[in-house]
Amino acid sequence: MGIYTFVCRSSGSEWSAKQTSGGPIEASASSTFDLERKLVQVALSRESGVVSSTFCFVTPSSGVLQVIVASGFVGGSGAAPAPASSVNGEAAAVAPKSKEKEEAKEESDEEMGGLFDSMWDE
Numbered sequence: 001m002g003i004y005t006f007v008c009r010s011s012g013s014e015w016s017a018k019q020t021s022g023g024p025i026e027a028s029a030s031s032t033f034d035l036e037r038k039l040v041q042v043a044l045s046r047e048s049g050v051v052s053s054t055f056c057f058v059t060p061s062s063g064v065l066q067v068i069v070a071s072g073f074v075g076g077s078g079a080a081p082a083p084a085s086s087v088n089g090e091a092a093a094v095a096p097k098s099k100e101k102e103e104a105k106e107e108s109d110e111e112m113g114g115l116f117d118s119m120w121d122e
Contacts, residue, residue, distance in 0.1 A: 001049070004022070006020065006066075008063045015030070017035055039067055047069050049071035
């Protein structure tokens with residue numbers, strides 16, 4: 001199984017990504033969708049298997065992409081479904097959050113610092 005983690009940043013209309021560890025993989029594209037597709041192909045060129053990828057925005061102009069390549073057969077036949085949880089009923093009884101609480105303050109890249117700054121300073 002291979003796990004590839006990338007720090008992504010937007011500069012104007014171009015998105016670029018750098019691998020956080022394990023190798024010097026870099027890519028750029030005009031959108032996060034195209035960037036994710038490119039990096040999935042790079043991961044598949046290094047190993048074969050079933051792919052799962054996730055892109056999460058950290059700020060409007062930065063994010064993290066993780067590509068997981070799992071080799072071999074995952075799953076089985078005749079598996080019993082998971083039992084229903086009482087949490088599902090409790091979750092339905094909880095009142096929905098107000099819009100004001102849902103809208104979190106967006107942080108700028110300058111406020112985030114750390115990992116995002118150090119990746120491009122090298």
